[in-house]
Amino acid sequence: MTGKKFILLICILIPLNGCATSDKVTLQSQANPIYYQSDNKEKSILSIKSALHNDEKNLDLYILLGKEYMRHNNFTEAIDSFNIVLNQDSKSFEAYNYRGEAQYLLGNFEQAFYDFDASLSINPFYSDAYYNRAKYYDGVNNSKLALGDLDSAIKYSDKNFLAYQMRGRIKQRYK
Numbered sequence: 001m002t003g004k005k006f007i008l009l010i011c012i013l014i015p016l017n018g019c020a021t022s023d024k025v026t027l028q029s030q031a032n033p034i035y036y037q038s039d040n041k042e043k044s045i046l047s048i049k050s051a052l053h054n055d056e057k058n059l060d061l062y063i064l065l066g067k068e069y070m071r072h073n074n075f076t077e078a079i080d081s082f083n084i085v086l087n088q089d090s091k092s093f094e095a096y097n098y099r100g101e102a103q104y105l106l107g108n109f110e111q112a113f114y115d116f117d118a119s120l121s122i123n124p125f126y127s128d129a130y131y132n133r134a135k136y137y138d139g140v141n142n143s144k145l146a147l148g149d150l151d152s153a154i155k156y157s158d159k160n161f162l163a164y165q166m167r168g169r170i171k172q173r174y175k
Contacts, residue, residue, distance in 0.1 A: 044068050059085045059092065066098055075102040093123040101132055112136060127157035134166060143170050 048065045055061065066081030082099035085092050100115030116133035119126055130153035137146035147170055153163035 045072075057088075059089055059095075063092075063094055063098065066095075066102070070098065070102055070105075073105075075106045078102040079106075091122050093119040093126055093129065096122070097126065097129045097132060100129070104132065104136065109136060109139065125156045127153045127160045127163070130156065131160055131163045131166070134163070138166070138170060143174065146170055 045065065045068055048061060048068060052058065052061050052065065062081045062085045066078040066085075069075070069078035069081060079099055079102045082095045082102070085095040086099070089095070096115045096119035100112040100119065103109075103115060104112035113133065113136050116129050116136065119129040120133070123129070130149040134146040134149035134153065137143070137149060147167060150163045150167040150170070153160045154167070157163075
């Protein structure tokens with residue numbers, strides 16, 4: 001056995017030996033996934049807040065924070081983050097769109113519709129806002145307008161797979 005192979009073998013066996021014989025090592029699959037999810041949530045939000053502490057005028061960080069709040073179903077705080085952006089930049093089509101998503105998920109459908117419209121009035125090529133407004137139209141049983149917005153969403157981003165999926169479901173419903 002050459003020296004390199006011996007060192008490689010030792011590097012593999014020592015960690016395996018420690019894990020195989022230790023009853024104090026908790027495998028990640030045995031750990032409570034809720035704890036990790038909560039821990040990651042706190043870490044991600046805290047890291048964004050820390051970055052904001054160093055750069056309070058960075059509106060992209062507020063959008064990132066709002067998206068992170070949404071990812072963890074904290075829609076009210078997400079809306080607050082997007083409001084900060086919109087108070088500083090009334091032309092932020094992304095902030096309107098994301099705030100609309102949060103409003104929609106809270107059941108504030110009229111406010112969501114207003115935000116999607118505002119986003120599209122600023123950027124009429126924004127695929128995500130068309131998709132989100134289509135969800136609103138579908139929710140109020142206006143399939144014709146929903147399909148029109150889904151066609152626009154796909155036209156402006158052929159990678160908007162959610163729009164393809166929703167368009168297919170609506171068309172299937174009325175076959």
